[in-house]
Amino acid sequence: MPKSGFVVMIGRSNVGKSTLMNSIVGSKIAITTPKPQTTRLPIQGIVTRDKGQMVFVDTPGILKGAKDMLSKRLADSVRASLEDVDVIAYIVDPTREIGQEEREVMRMIESIDKPKVLVINKIDLEHKPFIDFYRDLSENYTATIEVSALRGTHVHTLIDKFYEFLPEGVYYYPEHQLTNMPNKTWLAELIREKLFLRLRQELPYTTHVEVTEVEERENGMMYVAGTIFTTEERYKSMIIGKGGRGIREIGQSTRKELEAVMGTKVFLDLTVEVDAYWMNRFE
Secondary structure, three states, X not given: OOEEEEEEEEOEOOOXXXXXXXXXXXXXXXXXXXXXXXXXOOEEEEEEEOOEEEEEEEOOOEOOOXXXXXXXXXXXXHHHHOOOOOEEEEEEXXXXXXXXXXXXXXXXXXXXXXXXXXXXXXXXXXXXXXXXHHHOOXXXXXXXXXXXXXXXXXHHHHHHHHHHHOOEOOOOOOOOOOEOOOHHHHHHHHHHHHHHHHXXXXXXXXXXXXXXXXXXXXXXXXXXEEEEEEOOHHHHHHHHOHHHHHHHHHHHHHHHHHHHHHOOOEEEEEEEEEOOOHHHHHO
């Protein structure tokens, strides 16, 4: 009988969880930007092979000491993702010293009686001064694998290790399905990625994107309408840019990627609105 189960990826912000999941699944299903907490939803990536099916959950990064409402909800999302899982993949970054965020993650998983795989990411980097500190943690974990999510180094070894720990069971999803993320949600995440990549540290992570319409028009073009919500007028002006240049560039980069993925022309209709209370929708 084949194996099937859930693998939860956990780690502090910017250790490369989303990049690793994209590398494992072989398709872009999670946004990957340099800004902390760009992953808000426990996006599921699905890998189906002869050995069985693994469903991956990518959790938001942990920011220790963050007091705002969104950060608290993100932490709650991580804890919820640890329930009823089969394997925990703890992703660490050897270029960064073990600190409060890392200790918070370790506390969250230490009492869970499940196989735990320590994944030391970014081994392709020449400067990784703290790698030995993380290697010393290996005795606390069921297995330790060193990988480069960006280059795909040892990713297949990691996948094989996950399969070792999965129970036998039926598939949760069809064999060719790569993610259970709704189409509108995936599109919104892609728009938000381009938004952060353009504005980087200038924009707060509390910016939110909602896709309200996805429709195939008579001419074969895909129409996508989305709204970017931000909390202040000054951020709205920053996103739109002088003469609308900013929102055009965000739209163009999103549209090009969508057309490459979907194999069809895309008309992307983006608007920007100020809503200081959009986070209340997630209560």
